[in-house]
Amino acid sequence: MAKDSKTTSSGMEWRMTLPDNSSARAEQCVEWQVTVPEGSTVKVEHETGIVARAWAWLVRFLVMLKDKFVGFFKNVWQLGVDDPRKVIHAFKVGLALALVTLFYYTRPLYEGVGGTAMWAVMTVVVVFEYTVGGCFYKGFNRATATVTAGFIALGVHWIAHQSGKQFEPVILSSSVFLLASAATFSRFVPTIKTKFDYGITIFILTFSLVAVSGYRVDELFQMAQQRISTIAVGIFICLCVCIMIRPVWAGQELHLLIVRNMEKLATSLEGCIEEYFEEDLNSEKERSQKSLGYKAVLNSKASEESQANLARWEPRHGQFGFRHPWSEYLKVGISMRYTAYCIETLNGCINSDIQASNSVKECLSDECKKLVTQCAMVLKELSKSIKEMAQSSSLDLLVGNMNMAVQDLQDALRSLPSQLQEEAQVQNVATMPLMEVLPVITVASLLTEISVRIEGVMDAVDSLGELSGFKPVSDDKPEKVSTSNDETKKTIEVI
């Protein structure tokens, strides 16, 4: 007999017994021998029929399907609750489309899907974007590309028509081939890609459509006129709905993103160091949530860039003029990412396996915490300065404090060996080995590096402030800052 036995964790043993000679007969004569601990109740369930099993499977399947659907819709609902502007955007698109359909429905002139009304519908569908900048970008591109391509195509069409029936298809097809190739290749040029990508699609499309059409030139002129007017109606409805009803400005989004990310950077830096130096693990989860804020900074490159691109198309709105220096925001973003790389490394070192003992940590704890507090204050002040678009009166002071804190930390590092010697004598050890101290030293020098990079952030914010004309310092401000932070007041006296 071939035996195969297993013991489950509850102490029950089951054993499958197969006859020795035949594996083919195995299916028919498998014996199950179940050994249960004494006192267990045993219940043998016979196999149920096919119908019952199919039914059970169906029920399970439906329940699973229901759960999936419910889960999905809960997620979707949450999406809307988290950012109601997305829901509003969806309704805005619906409204713009309903308006355009009603507009053409009430005008029998443009009846039918084959007519020109479809160009208005199409325009609304493809031009309506989440941000106003997106709408302007696509609207401008669509209009310009249609007009340009239309005129070039008319010219080519006229030439082809003049050269006789025989050459017409050759000239038309080869012009489509050449212009489409050239336009497609131009998309690989970065500056064209960012500003006119959509326009090039429309250019190729319009040119091909007009070139292919079998109409005469004067018919084409009339068509072009109609087409352009419908596209204009589409773009007009889009822009009206987009700007009138709760507009989302790409520029403002970028502004807020940078402000928010800078605050996250500050709190995550504080969070990291709290995590490192404090033993109280009560609110660990909340803290590590807080300390991971830098990840948002690491991941926002793409959205910063696309928002800066779209913001260029936006007219004056709120505090932002037409030629607001959006590219400066990108520079601030880059400098913040540099800082975030360093915080990421710091976080890695803090969570590494090799850690210094608490007594060693204690030696630098105060200085490190102080430096981090100062760094965070500088970042928060910078964030506030961008948010309010006003120069900060207390920034120089805060940076001075930060540099003093760096100096203090370096002094503490200088006196560390003698401090450790004392510590070692207390603990009756010959010397404190360097390896014990190494993790703390690394943390300290990463903090120093972070403070250097924060100065880079400050420079970027400075040049943003200069170019976008931040409000100059007013006299009543230092008061406000110093009352909100007593430590700052003290250091004013020290300086």
Next chain:
Amino acid sequence: MAKDSKTTSSGMEWRMTLPDNSSARAEQCVEWQVTVPEGSTVKVEHETGIVARAWAWLVRFLVMLKDKFVGFFKNVWQLGVDDPRKVIHAFKVGLALALVTLFYYTRPLYEGVGGTAMWAVMTVVVVFEYTVGGCFYKGFNRATATVTAGFIALGVHWIAHQSGKQFEPVILSSSVFLLASAATFSRFVPTIKTKFDYGITIFILTFSLVAVSGYRVDELFQMAQQRISTIAVGIFICLCVCIMIRPVWAGQELHLLIVRNMEKLATSLEGCIEEYFEEDLNSEKERSQKSLGYKAVLNSKASEESQANLARWEPRHGQFGFRHPWSEYLKVGISMRYTAYCIETLNGCINSDIQASNSVKECLSDECKKLVTQCAMVLKELSKSIKEMAQSSSLDLLVGNMNMAVQDLQDALRSLPSQLQEEAQVQNVATMPLMEVLPVITVASLLTEISVRIEGVMDAVDSLGELSGFKPVSDDKPEKVSTSNDETKKTIEVI
């Protein structure tokens, strides 16, 4: 007299003299008094006429324009020379369009731009993408969305038609409003966004167009049939041209990107450490070019993600099956970025102002270099393993060596204080201050952290290898590796 004087660096002084009493008259009576060093030649140029100035301006403007154009076209040319596939892609688009126009030009059935031929042209223009995956994604989305939206719209149209002339526009417009809103909102759901973004645009478009049209339902059926057949022709031509002529597969691009980035990571790590420890500044430029390779890793998140998305749509090609685990590549990319963050910080520390003296650097130089060499070897082996899609036979050995190098570095750090004591005695100083040693210690512990992160990369590559079935280890490989690197051979004997 109000005076304002400046001295230029060449020793020449110029002075502007204004009459005291009037600022309004200033324009008319500004006197220039130029004091030049003895022996200088002075040449006074009188103002030229308007025509001459305009001419000069025009010439300068034209030259500038020419320079700009020449510069732009040189850049564009370079773009094509650097990656000829881009030029080929452009010609492919041209070819596909020329084919589709010829196809419909030779069939008088579909004449005119208002006819259905335009849908084929439009399909080619918007569906043709750089990668095969992109073509499949857009083609599938376009086809599915057109069919689905068409059927739903026909149903709504039928209902509206049944409810009489009065309710028809209301039902149609409100259905457009509701469906367009729902579809637009669904775009904010990340999974739908990545897979069906384009499809939703087409869904809204088709639904609106059909709902708006004033045709009867049976007319619509015929139209739908024609529309679908033209779109099918467009997609078919696209896919044929895209796959037949020098196809660019998103999957392969992703594969190569990951391989290339891993090599860059290895060389940039080596470059950083070379830069730090070596004094020979001959080829500094080349070296810092080399050491900045990690930046490519930091910046390739977006392209990795989009390529992985498109790769999912691609059929079997080369070494890659239909359900190749593309998301595993993303995980490898993430782990590489983690390493790159650390290398970035290392680079910052290396280029910081505070540096250790050479004698201190010397103490750890050998161990650091050895660790970096081992780290780079592991990365290169991983890169090779992905490139050849084969498990590496020597990887375990290399990782063992890397960990031994970490151990050696830590031993060296342990013996650093006594070494420094000796050094200090030679130099006749009491003790070597910690601040002198700090930068080297930081570099050493960052290197340790980097080696930990490289193990993370290894784990990610491992799971990629498992899921995509890398070729198992063959027997003749270890030989090859050990001959290519003598140091490895030695350590085999040590182990």
